[in-house]
Amino acid sequence: xxxxxxxxxxxxxxxxxxxxxxxxxxxxxxxxxxxxxxxxxxxxxxxxxxxxxxxxxxxxxxxxxxxxxxxxxxxxxxxxxxxxxxxxxxxxxxxxxxxxxxxxxxxxxxxxxxxxxxxxxxxxxxxxxxxxxxxxxxxxxxxxxxxxxxxxxxxxxxxxxxxxxxxxxxxxxxxxxxxxx
Amino acid sequence: xxxxxxxxxxxxxxxxxxxxxxxxxxxxxxxxxxxxxxxxxxxxxxxxxxxxxxxxxxxxxxxxxxxxxxxxxxxxxxxxxxxxxxxxxxxxxxxxxxxxxxxxxx
Numbered sequence: 454x455x456x457x458x459x460x461x462x463x464x465x466x467x468x469x470x471x472x473x474x475x476x477x478x479x480x481x482x483x484x485x486x487x488x489x490x491x492x493x494x495x496x497x498x499x500x501x502x503x504x505x506x507x508x509x510x511x512x513x514x515x516x517x518x519x520x521x522x523x524x525x526x527x528x529x530x531x532x533x534x535x536x537x538x539x540x541x542x543x544x545x546x547x548x549x550x551x552x553x554x555x556x557x558x559x560x561x562x563x564x565x566x567x568x569x570x571x572x573x574x575x576x577x578x579x580x581x582x583x584x585x586x587x588x589x590x591x592x593x594x595x596x597x598x599x600x601x602x603x604x605x606x607x608x609x610x611x612x613x614x615x616x617x618x619x620x621x622x623x624x625x626x627x628x629x630x631x632x633x634x
Numbered sequence: 635x636x637x638x639x640x641x642x643x644x645x646x647x648x649x650x651x652x653x654x655x656x657x658x659x660x661x662x663x664x665x666x667x668x669x670x671x672x673x674x675x676x677x678x679x680x681x682x683x684x685x686x687x688x689x690x691x692x693x694x695x696x697x698x699x700x701x702x703x704x705x706x707x708x709x710x711x712x713x714x715x716x717x718x719x720x721x722x723x724x725x726x727x728x729x730x731x732x733x734x735x736x737x738x739x740x
Contacts, residue, residue: 527729528729531708532690610690616689617689624732
């Protein structure tokens with residue numbers, strides 16, 4: 454059992470490091486981030502999903518996709534509002550970093566790609582990405598950011614976020630299958 | 635001195651109360667970790683159930699049959715329901731339909 458969990462955590466860390474690593478070889482990867490950088494990545498990841506949701510609201514005609522996108526707008530805003538409240542309470546300023554920059558860069562490319570799609574092709578791409586994105590974010594939270602966060606309040610908020618995003622992941626998986634992936 | 639209107643109101647209230655002599659009870663359901671806790675709650679008609687959202691995202695407590703429901707409850711918000719029906723009152727969160735609970739009303 455222990456070795457299975459250990460393998461899962463290791464796998465999540467490998468996936469996270471590989472996926473989040475900046476193209477610059479000297480850049481820090483996800484496992485090296487401090488609390489201020491972790492907070493920035495978490496907030497950025499939430500904002501990216503909000504941007505995907507806005508795109509889906511504008512482009513999709515599928516009721517299930519629209520409902521999911523509305524849920525993403527609501528839930529990610531709520532989590533990010535909590536993050537802002539925590540940042541204000543602690544009097545800190547999250548630090549931009551290469552991982553956040555890479556996430557933004559990748560999301561911009563994906564938004565451009567999805568913007569060119571129509572109808573079911575868009576729905577399939579959006580739904581498939583939501584499933585994969587939440588899997589990826591949850592792996593990063595569980596395997597890297599939550600264990601590495603030092604501040605108890607930040608760790609607690611990341612755990613609360615993970616709980617939310619796991620529900621989203623399950624929901625996204627069902628949506629993805631429903632649109633034909 | 636009681637006015638005619640007050641008397642009528644009192645009569646209406648008296649007729650509207652449940653036959654049991656027991657005082658209505660206030661119960662609490664916490665919404666936490668995407669679950670209603672307790673998931674099953676035994677209540678009596680006339681009791682009050684207070685739902686408190688302790689999650690970071692908004693939830694609702696909404697009857698599956700659509701007969702009652704809360705507004706969106708943000709983190710820390712509460713909403714109370716006065717139980718007026720008997721039977722199994724199934725409810726869920728409109729935003730996260732996997733979240734389900736039941737009030738067993740006698």
